[in-house]
Structures are given as structure tokens and as C-alpha cells.
Amino acid sequence: MRRNKKLIITDLTPLLDVIFILLFIILMRNRGFQENVVAKVTDELDRTKVELNTANEKIADYETIFSSADFITVYVEKGLSGYDRTLVVREGDHYTNYQYDWQKYPNLKSELNEILEGYCKKKEKGKPFFIIFAYDSEQIFRKDFETIKDTLISIQSQYDDVYAQIREKKLDVEE
Numbered sequence: 001m002r003r004n005k006k007l008i009i010t011d012l013t014p015l016l017d018v019i020f021i022l023l024f025i026i027l028m029r030n031r032g033f034q035e036n037v038v039a040k041v042t043d044e045l046d047r048t049k050v051e052l053n054t055a056n057e058k059i060a061d062y063e064t065i066f067s068s069a070d071f072i073t074v075y076v077e078k079g080l081s082g083y084d085r086t087l088v089v090r091e092g093d094h095y096t097n098y099q100y101d102w103q104k105y106p107n108l109k110s111e112l113n114e115i116l117e118g119y120c121k122k123k124e125k126g127k128p129f130f131i132i133f134a135y136d137s138e139q140i141f142r143k144d145f146e147t148i149k150d151t152l153i154s155i156q157s158q159y160d161d162v163y164a165q166i167r168e169k170k171l172d173v174e175e
Contacts, residue, residue: 069128
């Protein structure tokens with residue numbers, strides 16, 4: 001009987017060899033897969049670094065342009081009567097108020113065009129100039145808004161390096 005037990009153990013040894021060989025093959029395949037994944041991730045990381053460097057260069061260029069640019073902000077204030085409006089142009093810390101008869105819309109467009117062209121003509125050539133129209137929908141009539149918007153678009157198309165931006169902003173008014 002003892003001989004039979006030794007034979008069984010001896011018969012299992014080649015099976016263990018096959019199992020170890022299969023395990024080794026599986027481990028090698030996983031290692032190859034892992035190397036492929038690491039290579040792909042490394043390539044993606046390199047591409048992302050290049051994109052990041054490009055984006056940082058663009059940001060630096062925009063910051064340079066933005067810091068050297070001139071700005072004016074245009075907005076409309078409602079008068080005490082509720083019907084009269086004042087066009088306010090802010091250049092740095094300097095405010096200029098323009099009183100208008102808001103019933104004469106064709107006149108408003110030509111006068112506003114003249115005001116904005118004055119600012120555009122006195123800017124340095126090649127230097128960016130931003131015109132920001134900040135409006136409060138409760139402070140401006142719809143027709144006034146459309147007139148100012150059309151004038152800004154017209155000015156922007158006439159001059160190089162003049163950019164117009166229109167944004168709604170609630171003006172802080174204490175009651």
C-alpha cells in the first residue's frame with residue numbers, strides 16, 4: 001500500500017509543473033498588458049503636458065494684451081422721473097454723463113456712435129480697446145438696449161482691435 005501513495009504523489013508533480021508554467025504565462029501576459037497601459041498613460045500625460053504648456057502660453061499672451069488694453073464701460077441709469085435716462089461712460093476712474101431725449105431713437109444712435117468713435121479714434125493704433133456695455137434690464141428700455149447694441153456692433157466692425165462685450169449686470173442701487 002505504501003507504494004501506491006508514492007505513485008500518486010509522483011503523478012501530481014508533472015501536474016504542478018504545468019500549473020506553474022500556466023501561472024508564469026498568465027503573469028507574463030499581465031506584465032505585458034501593464035506595460036502597454038503604462039505606455040498609453042505616459043503618452044497621454046505627455047500630450048496633456050504639451051497642451052497645458054500651449055494653454056499657459058496663450059494665457060500669458062492674453063494677460064499681456066489684456067493688461068495693455070484700454071477699456072470703457074457704458075451703462076444707462078434711470079432718472080428720478082422714471083422716464084428720463086442718462087448714458088454713463090466710465091473710462092478708468094473718470095465718469096462722463098450724457099443726458100438724452102430717449103424719445104428720439106435715430107438721434108440717440110448717431111450721438112452714441114459719435115461718442116464711441118471719439119474714444120476709438122483717440123486709442124493707440126494696434127492696441128486693443130474694449131467697450132463693455134453693462135446693463136440692468138430694470139434700468140433700460142428694450143428699444144434703448146437694441147439701439148446701443150446695434151451701435152456697439154457697428155463700431156466693432158469699423159475698427160480693428162476694438163471689441164464690444166454686452167453683459168447684464170444688476171446695478172447696486174440703495175433704496
